[in-house]
């Protein structure tokens with residue numbers, strides 16, 4: 001079967017059973033209300049004999065021994081105390097419960113001392129939740145009724161252990177018979193289970209009661225402190241509401257057992273009036289709030305959760321505004337709360353919520369003990385200390401069991417936390433591994449990039465070197481070209497182009513420095529004859545020879561020699577004066593004339609004619625002027641017979 005369908009069927013069954021049970025409870029409570037009022041109308045009493053008291057064993061008062069009368073405004077105390085037996089009614093309920101009675105009830109209790117000695121007796125009403133209880137006894141000496149009060153007007157009894165339940169002390173003379181009149185007022189159940197105790201036995205019974213209740217209150221208080229600690233440590237709302245629930249149980253038990261009034265709030269009348277109802281209200285309220293959190297109703301059963309919230313909000317609001325919820329309604333809701341809690345626990349358990357089992361066990365204990373107490377109070381069951389203590393035991397068992405469940409929750413939460421932590425750790429590891437892998441990939445990428453960059457850089461450097469080398473080569477080639485373009489290939493002297501460029505430059509320098517600039521033009525005499533006689537190669541050899549001689553005579557770095565064209569040479573001498581120029585020219589001429597050229601076994605003699613000129617260059621005396629002057633001087637040297645120097649000076 002489909003899982004969702006199965007779950008829907010379970011939910012449907014749950015709501016149907018809840019509704020059916022609710023209807024049954026409502027019906028039972030209605031019947032109960034009816035029975036309480038209608039069945040206890042009573043019938044006139046006949047003398048059924050006195051209750052025999054002794055010092056040996058306690059005597060439980062049975063309904064057949066006593067009779068009752070309802071007090072109303074037309075009957076006063078004296079009327080009742082002096083009334084005849086016929087006015088009194090028998091109690092129909094077997095177990096001394098008259099149901100709800102708003103008016104005070106008088107009980108007539110005839111007693112006698114069967115002993116031949118005086119006995120000290122205590123009459124105990126074993127249900128402490130009464131507004132007031134007064135015991136009247138006729139005092140033969142004073143001819144009046146002595147009265148002991150218990151309840152709202154309780155006074156401590158000196159030298160006796162205080163009893164949480166109403167207890168009245170009296171003495172009976174040997175074989176004395178008398179009638180006790182007990183007036184009881186309560187707005188709750190008119191339930192008066194009574195027992196006559198010999199005083200010593202009563203005191204012993206009080207001691208054991210104190211021990212039992214001390215243990216129970218101790219256990220509840222320990223659980224309260226434990227859960228408060230858990231709340232402070234874990235900050236979970238479940239623990240604080242559970243603590244509040246335990247606290248309200250303590251409060252309720254203090255009311256029910258009578259110890260609250262006996263030990264805590266004594267004669268605080270407002271607290272006495274509301275304590276019981278308030279404790280019941282708070283008990284159910286915190287129980288419901290706790291159930292909401294403990295069984296996660298908000299998540300598991302949304303509708304039940306909403307109903308509880310609406311009811312308790314309305315109830316609390318009405319209480320705060322001063323209205324009280326009618327008792328019957330609150331009883332129905334209280335019973336409903338028990339049923340809802342039990343069914344919710346069971347429902348969640350069959351749906352697989354394991355902690356709900358603990359809750360169910362605890363709740364069954366509690367519900368059974370509460371039902372037993374209720375049945376006792378309304379008179380269906382006889383008074384029994386087991387039932388009286390049973391509810392307390394039920395609470396202790398419930399509190400312990402639920403604490404176990406909460407401890408189980410803690411354990412489960414711890415396991416969940418460990419699993420979650422492990423998952424988180426694994427996830428963290430995975431993330432850190434992925435991060436490490438990404439980092440490694442990133443590093444590899446960076447490394448590859450670095451390598452690429454290095455390679456590129458190397459290539460760039462290499463290429464730059466290549467380019468630099470090429471540029472250098474180009475520069476060298478250009479330089480060589482430039483040199484070639486300015487050099488005469490035969491004599492290896494500078495050519496005419498160089499001379500023109502150089503002359504322009506040095507002329508400007510001389511102009512700036514206002515210095516002299518000199519020039520020599522050297523022409524080989526009858527060179528045509530040499531060519532014609534010995535051939536052009538011989539002529540070339542002669543040209544090279546003359547170039548070598550000229551070079552020897554020019555030492556200054558600023559001086560320059562050039563082949564001016566054909567068999568003509570030019571020497572430019574910046575800063576050289578006429579006198580020195582003539583000396584240089586004459587030395588040159590002489591050196592050439594003294595030398596000769598050997599060619600193919602011929603000894604060729606050479607002479608040169610030299611034109612000298614010196615100018616002081618200016619913007620009016622350009623380089624051309626110097627060349628022209630020098631050329632003129634050379635012309636004169638040729639005309640005047642050759643192998644000689646002629647000068648032109650314009651300074």
Ligand SMILES: Nc1nc2c(ncn2[C@@H]2O[C@H](COP(=O)(O)OP(=O)(O)OP(=O)(O)O)[C@@H](O)[C@H]2O)c(=O)[nH]1
Nearest residue numbers: 524525526527528529531535536537539540566567
């Ligand atoms: N071998 C050779 N001969 C050259 C070169 N350049 C010019 N010549 C020759 O030089 C000769 C110059 O002759 P001319 O101008 O008549 O002069 P010259 O014979 O020296 O007569 P004068 O200068 O008047 O003494 C020519 O025959 C040219 O051919 C050259 O580079 N090599």
